[in-house]
Amino acid sequence: MFLTRRDFTALSLGAASCASGAPLAALTSRERLPPGVSSIRGVRFGLQPFCYHDLPMNPGNRSILIQRMIQNRLGIVELHASWCEPNLSGPGVSPEEQRRKLRDWRLHPPAGHFEQVRREFDDAGIQIFTYWVNFSDVTDEEIDASYRAAKLLGCQGVVGSYGLAVAQRLIPYPRKYGLFAGLHNHDNLSDPDAFSTEASFIKGLAISPQFMATLDVRHFTAGNGDCLGFLQRHHARTSSIHLGDRRRNNGRSTPFGQGDAPIIEILEMIRDQQWPIVVLLEFEHGTLRSGVEEVQIAYDYCKRALS
């Protein structure tokens, strides 16, 4: 089914209650999610909050992020570095200057900064599962500092969008900090350095036993990959999946169930095999609804798949 604009307008008035059968939780700043709140039939769900597209990812919005995750009853998060690091752009600040300042900040963050960020999420009952850093144009010292930050945040791993060449540089850090390095794919089939196909993941995972796959289901589908086959063969080296929908052949993102990603089958497989793979909701399809409502609709789709 493809909704028309009129459908969207009507839905936007009560999307959450229509989709979930119950109104979204009221916003209460002091609420703490109970342990296991987003474990559905043994499948642990979390959020890559990039998909709150209406909420810019910066430290000033972190409290709103936490409130939203409480509303959506999601107790696991993959936290992008930009939620923690200061935005150093501004009038008259060149990109080079901005980059230099960020490097300095990463190497010398304010004392107790990451512990404070962790407390904010802990207090809300949200586990920071992974720390997302892209590692483009970074020094080794920055990589080290990012892994140190992830450790202070209580993460289990550091994930990012990078290719094989950068992955080679990461080898010492997961072992040093007792974390895993997450390899995340896009659907760039023309770049031999990119993680995109099963073969590229095999190359990356062979680099270090501390490397794990963060299989992006949307992009893997768009790259005409076989998600179910991948999980069947590599589940032991897959820490999490980014779950969303896209069409094959570099097709566009769609709402859950309207693309080619086998979302229901993936969830059933993880449930039935009891694999400890964290399912992080992430999508890029457009919506006329609020981010909270759209996340809820996606999450409810997954819950129904597991019911």
Add this chain to the structure above:
Amino acid sequence: MSAGRCRRSVCTLWLALAAAMAAATAAAQDVNAQHGVINFLEPVLADPILQHSKEIYVLYGCAYCHGVDLRVRNGEATDLLHSPLVGLDRNGNLIAPLLRAGIPQTPKLSPMPQFSDLSNGEIVAIVRWIHYARQQGRYRELARAELTHGGDVVAGRRYFARECAACHALGTDMAKIGSRYSRRQLAERILRPAFLDAKRSAPEGSAAAMSDDAARTRHLALLENYTAEDLNDLVAFLQTMR
């Protein structure tokens, strides 16, 4: 599209552009630093065709990377406000094929997806929004640009001959224009000619109305492509018309 509808659309496009200018000048430097939640659909535009176009642009996820006002949100995305391809596009002749095919071969991490399943109407709406948003954004940039006193008169004359002389004559409507307006006023009239805000009197479908539509379309296309240097040179040249 009928001539009448086309005319209305061009007219409302310009009026909406003018109405948005004040708000646009207050736009934040970096959208990713914005505090609080973004409502992609506001302000709701008075023109339903434009509002619909914006909604389609948002609905297919264009706004998440390219920005609803073309301020890039994802550092990898093409800057549509300054893209030469968008500046050269006429009614989607360049943008539509690109949307349909995507950009699978790219050195970027994530290729632009293809939108081959969109209807023609949806593609037209996305193209319309991109041009509208670009006109707003370029006006915002150029209206704020510092007009130096060192504009190149010769370059301005060349620009006039190339882009303006088909419709404007130095001996008639441009005569003595340099003595009538200050530099800032000239710049404002280049970016937003007064006739665009005038009430139309020619009947729809008449030769006068069609000529008016052509002029509006032409000026909006120019607005999408002026550089600050072009503007500065053109002002310097027109100042010599005394």
